Amino acid sequence: MAVDAAxxxxxxxxxxxxxxxxxxxxxxxxxxxxLVPPVAAFVAVYAASLGAMxxxxxxxxxxxxxxxxxxxxxxxxxxxxxLSDPTYLRIAGRTIGMAAAVTVTDAILAFPLAFFMAxxxxxxxxxxxxxxxxxxxWSSYLVRIYSWxxxxxxxxxxxxFLNGLGLPxxxxxxxxKAMWIxxxxxxxxxxxxxxxxxxxxxxxxxxxxxxxxGARGSRTFRSVILPLAFPGVVAGSIFTFxxxxxxxxxxxxxxxxxxxxxxxxxxxQSASNLTFAAAYAMVPVGVMxxxxxxxxxxxxxEAL
Amino acid sequence: MESxxxxxxxxxxxxxxxxxxxxxxxxxxxxxxxxxxxxxxPITSWxxxxxxxxxxxxxxxxxxxxxxxxxLAATAxxxxxxxxxxxxxxxxxxxxxxxxxxxxxxxxxxxGIITGMALNSFFSFAGVAFSIWTIVIGHATFCVVVVYNNVxxxxxxxxxxxxxxxxxxxxxxxxxxxxxxxxxLSTALVAGGLLAFALSFDEVIVTTFTAGAQTTxxxxxxxxxxxxxxxxxxxxxxxxxxxxxxxxxxxxxxLTVGGETAAGGRVTAVATQTE
Numbered sequence: 001m002a003v004d005a006a007x008x009x010x011x012x013x014x015x016x017x018x019x020x021x022x023x024x025x026x027x028x029x030x031x032x033x034x035l036v037p038p039v040a041a042f043v044a045v046y047a048a049s050l051g052a053m054x055x056x057x058x059x060x061x062x063x064x065x066x067x068x069x070x071x072x073x074x075x076x077x078x079x080x081x082x083l084s085d086p087t088y089l090r091i092a093g094r095t096i097g098m099a100a101a102v103t104v105t106d107a108i109l110a111f112p113l114a115f116f117m118a119x120x121x122x123x124x125x126x127x128x129x130x131x132x133x134x135x136x137x138w139s140s141y142l143v144r145i146y147s148w149x150x151x152x153x154x155x156x157x158x159x160x161f162l163n164g165l166g167l168p169x170x171x172x173x174x175x176x177k178a179m180w181i182x183x184x185x186x187x188x189x190x191x192x193x194x195x196x197x198x199x200x201x202x203x204x205x206x207x208x209x210x211x212x213x214g215a216r217g218s219r220t221f222r223s224v225i226l227p228l229a230f231p232g233v234v235a236g237s238i239f240t241f242x243x244x245x246x247x248x249x250x251x252x253x254x255x256x257x258x259x260x261x262x263x264x265x266x267x268x269q270s271a272s273n274l275t276f277a278a279a280y281a282m283v284p285v286g287v288m289x290x291x292x293x294x295x296x297x298x299x300x301x302e303a304l
Numbered sequence: 305m306e307s308x309x310x311x312x313x314x315x316x317x318x319x320x321x322x323x324x325x326x327x328x329x330x331x332x333x334x335x336x337x338x339x340x341x342x343x344x345x346p347i348t349s350w351x352x353x354x355x356x357x358x359x360x361x362x363x364x365x366x367x368x369x370x371x372x373x374x375x376l377a378a379t380a381x382x383x384x385x386x387x388x389x390x391x392x393x394x395x396x397x398x399x400x401x402x403x404x405x406x407x408x409x410x411x412x413x414x415x416g417i418i419t420g421m422a423l424n425s426f427f428s429f430a431g432v433a434f435s436i437w438t439i440v441i442g443h444a445t446f447c448v449v450v451v452y453n454n455v456x457x458x459x460x461x462x463x464x465x466x467x468x469x470x471x472x473x474x475x476x477x478x479x480x481x482x483x484x485x486x487x488x489l490s491t492a493l494v495a496g497g498l499l500a501f502a503l504s505f506d507e508v509i510v511t512t513f514t515a516g517a518q519t520t521x522x523x524x525x526x527x528x529x530x531x532x533x534x535x536x537x538x539x540x541x542x543x544x545x546x547x548x549x550x551x552x553x554x555x556x557x558x559l560t561v562g563g564e565t566a567a568g569g570r571v572t573a574v575a576t577q578t579e
């Protein structure tokens with residue numbers, strides 16, 4: 001009995017050893033085993049989804065039944081880029097303008113903070129600041145937008161504060177300005193962290209060398225810090241830009257009647273007119289592709 | 305390098321921006337204790353009664369349960385696929401390696417609406433009815449990259465010679481995995497898993513495109529916000545969510561070496577990929 005069990009255990013271990021030496025001698029086999037499941041899953045679901053969206057955008061939907069008609073057509077793109085009815089062009093323009101405004105705002109808010117974190121704060125302050133930036137990034141995005149709807153509301157904290165100072169109500173509720181504030185707020189940590197990472201990598205000796213060579217603070221900033229930190233700003237801007245382009249919750253909750261962005265149209269049309277929604281969703285894809293190509297041209301990726 | 309005045313100026317700016325980041329979170333936490341069902345500032349009477357109301361709300365409970373189920377399933381898929389992919393990418397050199405890591409990264413780099421709309425087209429194309437599984441698939445696509453990134457960062461720091469040494473000393477593949485690879489990876493997996501769960505738990509946009517009649521917790525909140533209903537309950541939920549998303553981030557931050565790569569995972573994903 002005991003001998004049998006030992007032999008069995010031995011042969012089990014033998015099999016295991018044989019299997020591991022097979023894998024050890026043929027690393028490519030190990031690679032195949034490791035790589036096939038994730039890649040197959042991604043290709044079968046995600047890449048196929050992007051493909052399905054692209055294909056659907058060249059089809060059309062029946063306006064009564066919302067069923068998809070499988071005939072090739074550019075109708076959806078004609079509707080989007082129509083000059084006689086520029087509704088969709090205008091919405092795309094508003095979305096891109098909003099994304100740009102938010103990106104610039106976040107860069108301005110984030111840069112001095114990231115600089116303080118990376119170059120001035122002591123170790124303890126730095127790690128405290130790091131957590132203070134990180135926690136809002138991970139705390140619920142929906143909750144953070146909701147919080148602003150209460151802050152900006154007529155009887156909310158902002159107007160209470162302004163009235164306390166003897167100022168009139170801000171009247172920001174349901175406006176594009178409110179959208180701009182909320183977008184800048186929710187994406188701000190996405191800008192801070194890459195800039196911080198870029199600034200942290202600048203050796204202190206470079207700044208000393210610049211000073212030894214007679215540069216004042218402003219000159220050092222312009223000629224040393226900014227060029228080296230720029231890739232971080234571009235990396236951050238990819239987030240702020242892309243996330244704004246694809247959002248529809250913020251316009252829904254804090255925007256007004258004329259605040260629809262690309263995302264709102266895609267979300268509204270996805271049930272009734274899927275082919276149009278798919279085509280319109282290709283607009284942010286195209287814009288992001290251009291943006292990333294431009295960033296690459298600016299050398300943003302090489303230095304990261 | 306900087307004058308004293310510049311330093312003070314930067315410090316003040318930093319304090320203001322941090323206040324800007326935190327005031328909304330504090331305000332929503334305070335509103336959870338507002339006795340009045342009407343949201344007006346300043347809060348005049350305080351109460352914890354809405355916590356009880358929220359606790360006994362069946363619809364809220366079922367959406368919380370669904371969110372947890374979806375989060376666990378998506379995290380499990382992400383852990384398996386993300387770990388496999390990171391081993392393949394980090395330990396081997398092969399043709400198409402960069403394209404594969406780019407593909408894994410795409411769901412988090414592209415706006416959520418694109419992932420959502422693409423999956424929506426795919427499911428309608430393939431004739432798949434929306435269910436909890438379509439939500440899980442949607443969430444898993446962007447959770448994989450978080451695990452992948454965490455494990456990849458950890459693998460970069462551990463030398464493959466440890467594995468070779470273990471094999472030279474007579475261990476088989478399983479023993480090496482159990483006694484060498486696993487102990488070095490386990491905290492990165494826990495951190496990656498927690499972050500993946502947090503990401504899934506919070507997701508709205510992809511969910512709205514991949515859910516049918518199912519209501520996850522964020523969808524419950526969104527529906528109530530749009531209709532302006534049950535705001536006191538929403539306040540309580542918001543407060544609880546802030547607490548419960550803070551905990552995993554805090555833990556994962558502690559679990560990771562040079563924690564910056566890990567918990568910033570959402571952000572550093574792109575940065576580390578383009579290195």
